[in-house]
Amino acid sequence: MPIxxxxxxxxxxxxxxxxxxxxxxxxxxLGLGAGVPATDPDELRYTLESRLHVLPSFATVxxxxxxxxxxxxxxxxxxxxxxRVLHGGQSVRLHRPIPAEGTATATSRIAxxxxxxTAAVLVMRTEVADAEGPLWTNDAQIFVRGEGGWGGDRGPxxxxxxxxxxxxRTVERPIREEQALLYRLSGDWNPLHADPEFAKLAxxxxxxxxxxxxxxMTLKAVVDTLLGGDVTRVRACATRFAGxxxxxxxxxxxxxxxxxxxxxxxxxxxRDDAPVLADTLVEHV
Numbered sequence: 001m002p003i004x005x006x007x008x009x010x011x012x013x014x015x016x017x018x019x020x021x022x023x024x025x026x027x028x029x030l031g032l033g034a035g036v037p038a039t040d041p042d043e044l045r046y047t048l049e050s051r052l053h054v055l056p057s058f059a060t061v062x063x064x065x066x067x068x069x070x071x072x073x074x075x076x077x078x079x080x081x082x083x084r085v086l087h088g089g090q091s092v093r094l095h096r097p098i099p100a101e102g103t104a105t106a107t108s109r110i111a112x113x114x115x116x117x118t119a120a121v122l123v124m125r126t127e128v129a130d131a132e133g134p135l136w137t138n139d140a141q142i143f144v145r146g147e148g149g150w151g152g153d154r155g156p157x158x159x160x161x162x163x164x165x166x167x168x169r170t171v172e173r174p175i176r177e178e179q180a181l182l183y184r185l186s187g188d189w190n191p192l193h194a195d196p197e198f199a200k201l202a203x204x205x206x207x208x209x210x211x212x213x214x215x216x217m218t219l220k221a222v223v224d225t226l227l228g229g230d231v232t233r234v235r236a237c238a239t240r241f242a243g244x245x246x247x248x249x250x251x252x253x254x255x256x257x258x259x260x261x262x263x264x265x266x267x268x269x270x271r272d273d274a275p276v277l278a279d280t281l282v283e284h285v
Contacts, residue, residue: 003120003147005113007077013109014075018063018128022049022100024186028058031183032216033173042229046220054098055223056234057216059128059136060090062098063106064187073142075110078122080144087211088121088143089158089279091238095134097231104130111139114155120147121155141240158240160279163263167254169225172269173217175209177248183213209245214276218266221253222282226262235283236261242278243268251276 026047029035032055034046045051073080111125122142128135141158176182180193188210191198199207219237227233245251250269255262261284266277 002079003113003122003144004077005115005120005150005152008075008110008113008122009077011076011110013107015105015107017103018106019103020058020062020101022052024062024064025052025054025058025100027182028061028186028216029055029220031179031186031213032220033176033179034220042224045229049100052100053231054100055216055220055231056092056094056098056136056237057212057219058098059092059094059138060212060215061186061188062128063104075124078110080147084145084147086143086145087140087241089141089238089240090212090215091139091236093137093236094234095136096132098135102130102135104128104135112155113152115148115150115152116154117148118146120144139238158279160263160281163256163258163265165256167265168257169255171221171225171253171255173221173251173253175217175245175247175249175251180207180209180213180247183210188212204244206246209247211241211244214245214251214266215239217251218253218264218277218280219282222255222262222264226255226257227284233284235285237280237282239264239277239280242275245276 029046035043037043045053106126106128108124108126110122112123114121124140124142126138184193192202193207193210196206223229223231223234245268252267252269252273254265262282264280264282267273267275
């Protein structure tokens with residue numbers, strides 16, 4: 001079997017040093033569409049170094065590192081075809097606000113392997129700490145088609161109950177034609193997001209936007225509309241990638257306040273509200 005679940009989970013963690021500066025944070029925010037209007041005081045918090053605060057989803061690109069999708073495929077016990085791999089979901093849990101500049105140690109391991117019958121799900125966990133202590137924990141859910149069926153643990157139920165009633169807020173966010181080209185400068189160089197010929201080989205008529213770009217845009221919309229623009233109120237953000245987005249489209253972001261946090265659903269306006277992000281929860285104080 002290409003995935004040896006016991007060997008993968010028992011493998012020694014991989015540790016490395018990461019570093020980032022205010023320029024990395026600003027570039028990431030611009031890749032999410034921040035800075036429109038350019039002189040808006042609320043947007044300057046994302047773009048001007050003298051006022052800079054860090055959106056928590058920056059944790060997925062800090063140090064120009066992968067959130068675990070590619071690195072997880074080279075761990076002991078894992079030998080799979082990249083063509084069968086999908087980034088199924090992502091969560092980030094903050095232990096304290098991310099500084100605008102820093103160095104830290106990132107420790108990655110496969111925290112779990114679940115048997116979904118027709119597929120396997122690897123949970124690649126990356127824990128990041130600096131000299132003052134833990135900063136954040138990233139979990140990337142790696143969905144591998146055709147690798148299930150060995151009788152292993154199916155894992156927790158990922159789907160959430162649908163929110164009740166109409167959303168408390170609905171906003172729309174346009175995706176610029178060049179947005180994927182800008183976002184990929186933060187570290188995800190997959191040609192699927194830039195090269196039309198590669199995209200066709202993958203089954204798309206044109207390059208698609210990074211799922212983690214949609215993730216960051218969504219978290220920014222929640223912070224800006226329901227959390228008073230205060231990034232330090234975010235404790236965690238988890239989502240399931242339910243569909244693709246193409247540059248030039250518009251995201252429709254629906255938000256519901258709840259006891260456990262803010263529930264969010266994201267769809268593509270131009271494709272009859274085709275689902276993009278589902279089972280999304282932003283925990284906050």
